Amino acid sequence: MEKLKMLFGLAVNEAKLTSQRTRLKNQNGFHLCRLSREVYTFVSPSRMSGSLLNMFSKGTKRKFSDGDEELSDESLVGARVASSYSLQRQSLLDMSLIKLQLCHMLVEPNLCRSVLIANTVRQIQEEMTHDGSWHMVTEAFCGTGQSPSERLVATEVLCRSREQDAEPKLFSVISYEGCREEEVVADETLCSVSVSETVSNVCLAGRIGQCWEKSELSDVERDEEALEDSRLGSGEDEEIDTEDGASTEGPKTIGQVFGTFEIKNGSPGPDSALEELFSDVDTSYYDLDTMLTGMQSAPKMGPYDLLDSLAPSHSSPSIVSPPNCRSDLNELDHIMEIIVGS
Amino acid sequence: MVSGAGGGGNDVQWCFSQVKGAIDDDVAEADIISTVEFNHSGELLATGDKGGRVVIFQQETENKSQPQCRSEYNVYSTFQSHEPEFDYLKSLEIEEKINKIRWLPQKNAAQFLLSTNDKTIKLWKISERDKRPEGYNLKEEDGRYRDATTITTLRVPVFRPMDLMVEASPRRVFANAHTYHINSISVNSDNETYLSADDLRINLWHLEITDRSFNIVDIKPANMEELTEVITAAEFHPHQCNTFVYSSSKGTIRLCDMRASALCDKHSKLFEEPEDPSNRSFFSEIISSISDVKFSHNGRYMMTRDYLSVKIWDLNMENRPVHEYLRSKLCSLYENDCIFDKFECCWNGNDSVVMTGSYNNFFRMLDRTQRRDVTLEASRESCKPRQVLKPRRVCAGGKRKKDEISVDSLDFNKKILHTAWHPQENIIAVATTNNLYIFQEKVN
Numbered sequence: 176m177e178k179l180k181m182l183f184g185l186a187v188n189e190a191k192l193t194s195q196r197t198r199l200k201n202q203n204g205f206h207l208c209r210l211s212r213e214v215y216t217f218v219s220p221s222r223m224s225g226s227l228l229n230m231f232s233k234g235t236k237r238k239f240s241d242g243d244e245e246l247s248d249e250s251l252v253g254a255r256v257a258s259s260y261s262l263q264r265q266s267l268l269d270m271s272l273i274k275l276q277l278c279h280m281l282v283e284p285n286l287c288r289s290v291l292i293a294n295t296v297r298q299i300q301e302e303m304t305h306d307g308s309w310h311m312v313t314e315a316f317c318g319t320g321q322s323p324s325e326r327l328v329a330t331e332v333l334c335r336s337r338e339q340d341a342e343p344k345l346f347s348v349i350s351y352e353g354c355r356e357e358e359v360v361a362d363e364t365l366c367s368v369s370v371s372e373t374v375s376n377v378c379l380a381g382r383i384g385q386c387w388e389k390s391e392l393s394d395v396e397r398d399e400e401a402l403e404d405s406r407l408g409s410g411e412d413e414e415i416d417t418e419d420g421a422s423t424e425g426p427k428t429i430g431q432v433f434g435t436f437e438i439k440n441g442s443p444g445p446d447s448a449l450e451e452l453f454s455d456v457d458t459s460y461y462d463l464d465t466m467l468t469g470m471q472s473a474p475k476m477g478p479y480d481l482l483d484s485l486a487p488s489h490s491s492p493s494i495v496s497p498p499n500c501r502s503d504l505n506e507l508d509h510i511m512e513i514i515v516g517s
Numbered sequence: 518m519v520s521g522a523g524g525g526g527n528d529v530q531w532c533f534s535q536v537k538g539a540i541d542d543d544v545a546e547a548d549i550i551s552t553v554e555f556n557h558s559g560e561l562l563a564t565g566d567k568g569g570r571v572v573i574f575q576q577e578t579e580n581k582s583q584p585q586c587r588s589e590y591n592v593y594s595t596f597q598s599h600e601p602e603f604d605y606l607k608s609l610e611i612e613e614k615i616n617k618i619r620w621l622p623q624k625n626a627a628q629f630l631l632s633t634n635d636k637t638i639k640l641w642k643i644s645e646r647d648k649r650p651e652g653y654n655l656k657e658e659d660g661r662y663r664d665a666t667t668i669t670t671l672r673v674p675v676f677r678p679m680d681l682m683v684e685a686s687p688r689r690v691f692a693n694a695h696t697y698h699i700n701s702i703s704v705n706s707d708n709e710t711y712l713s714a715d716d717l718r719i720n721l722w723h724l725e726i727t728d729r730s731f732n733i734v735d736i737k738p739a740n741m742e743e744l745t746e747v748i749t750a751a752e753f754h755p756h757q758c759n760t761f762v763y764s765s766s767k768g769t770i771r772l773c774d775m776r777a778s779a780l781c782d783k784h785s786k787l788f789e790e791p792e793d794p795s796n797r798s799f800f801s802e803i804i805s806s807i808s809d810v811k812f813s814h815n816g817r818y819m820m821t822r823d824y825l826s827v828k829i830w831d832l833n834m835e836n837r838p839v840h841e842y843l844r845s846k847l848c849s850l851y852e853n854d855c856i857f858d859k860f861e862c863c864w865n866g867n868d869s870v871v872m873t874g875s876y877n878n879f880f881r882m883l884d885r886t887q888r889r890d891v892t893l894e895a896s897r898e899s900c901k902p903r904q905v906l907k908p909r910r911v912c913a914g915g916k917r918k919k920d921e922i923s924v925d926s927l928d929f930n931k932k933i934l935h936t937a938w939h940p941q942e943n944i945i946a947v948a949t950t951n952n953l954y955i956f957q958e959k960v961n
Contacts, residue, residue, distance in 0.1 A: 283609045285698070286697055294802055
């Protein structure tokens, strides 16, 4: 129970990170994102330059180097700088992915922020692909033992996107069209779900897509209904009667109900928690890894695993130890489902 | 006593006038100020907060016997503009936070303002009542009906003075037109229409008509997968009723002419600054995202605020850095999300000075004519009446001089996002998280 409480606190904190800006302070007075505390360190203020290399290199040396090596060789310096650059680029990528994931845990993410972060991720990926380091990242997923069919689907998608894009848009890694909520069918217990497999797009932001997808749904709904009743209804009111506007949107499908339920449920826990919940289902497109690489699914890897494997050179894990976290958060999610469901 | 709104950041010495809001350090979330706006005469100052309330302050009429004492702003009206709603379709709560307030030009005795949250815009009428009818024949003074058989005489009801009562009543509700979050509203110079902008669309409304609006800009891609840019702010030209601008998250501004076509997807003019290659980083796009756009009062210039600078545009573009010392901190600011803060900016009455907020409760005034600027602070320490504000300096690195503050000591939780300048006088309203500071020009 203690662990649960602590993890609940952690989960709540994660959700609050973006909404409330209450942060931990380090001794310099900077506010840190707790999850990324180990991943990133600060640049000393004496460097004013805006170039990425300068921005990162000084801090990196402080953290990641052993500190006792003498730099006698020019090439050694160059190599170290280059590797620390890629290290920091990696940590920026990790940070961005965390933000994106947190993003879709919130009730309604800020679209502008999501787009900006997603564009940043795309930029990093493009650069990484350019210098070949992206390939190494994706290889990290190879040995995770997924089913051949999943891999096939994934590579097919990858190939498709490669052919089509002349410019380096490469993987439609960031997809804003997520899983359609209509196709999710809830059974009686609302605890196991059969999800349509045909839906999956290559989604980094399968979850982001869901958030943006929500808007799509209401868009369609609204175009039809709003034109008739609700607008005229609200038009006739000279008084405030805003509740009416929201509730005249029309009958909900089971999918929508479940969709809404799922979203509500989604706030505290990460993807892996839900994944455990629906473990009898192929939810590979929910996985952060699938979303990230767009080409392979590693079904049982949670987002924290991903981050660890992405940055193998990190001396300390960026987040709490995954297995404990995940199982307790699963429990938490399950409990929350029950609470919210009743 | 009007100074003619002359003078800029450095000719004028600013001194403390008033502070509104709770003093204690524990900030209630609902009290966080989310918008500040003077009306067209400057007599009224409206603030909106995260709790959906609007508070209007009124400037007292000048005290003739003490011309050096500038009149104060006192609470005139408070009302709950928006309530939290629940969107059943998406199963999402719609925040009641007031995103923007815009005043309508005054046409009669009453005042009108538009206030908006993420989804719904409301037109409010604020009217005064200082007289009431007395002497009804059929009713008692307390409203009870008199027994008709007891009435033996007739009298004409007369108006008698009463204590001033300010009433705010909602006159129009403009709802259900935005799928995404409304970030801007702007009243047209024709005084009949206004625009509302969300992340992907801009709609044109008629103030009298609530059941429909015209979509004039739509940047939503057919395939949401291709979304890379959103609308961040929009404003009508102050004099040309057919012209408006909107800014984007990629740092571009588009000027549109509604006469050209019904759907203004093709801009008449695109404003964009080519990127400085030496400053290029992964954060370049994020920091180029424009958080506010404002036309000058005379309509000849346009000002935009991005993360690190204020830009003033006409045929040439004038780039004024706001807090360049943050450039080396961008990664940390990305980490703690401060890089997504949306700062607003404003012009003074004669368009010679612009003002914008920063961190650590600092705000900046940039004088255009003299090309000088000053950093001031809204803090509890300088709260004595008519205490002159001292310019502040931030040390970017190296040796910190006396009176300077190092970048690392800045409090990034104390940010000034919303500022407003009286349209005619040198009176400014600066909102910290939950306090409203009013500063005025020092008059000897």
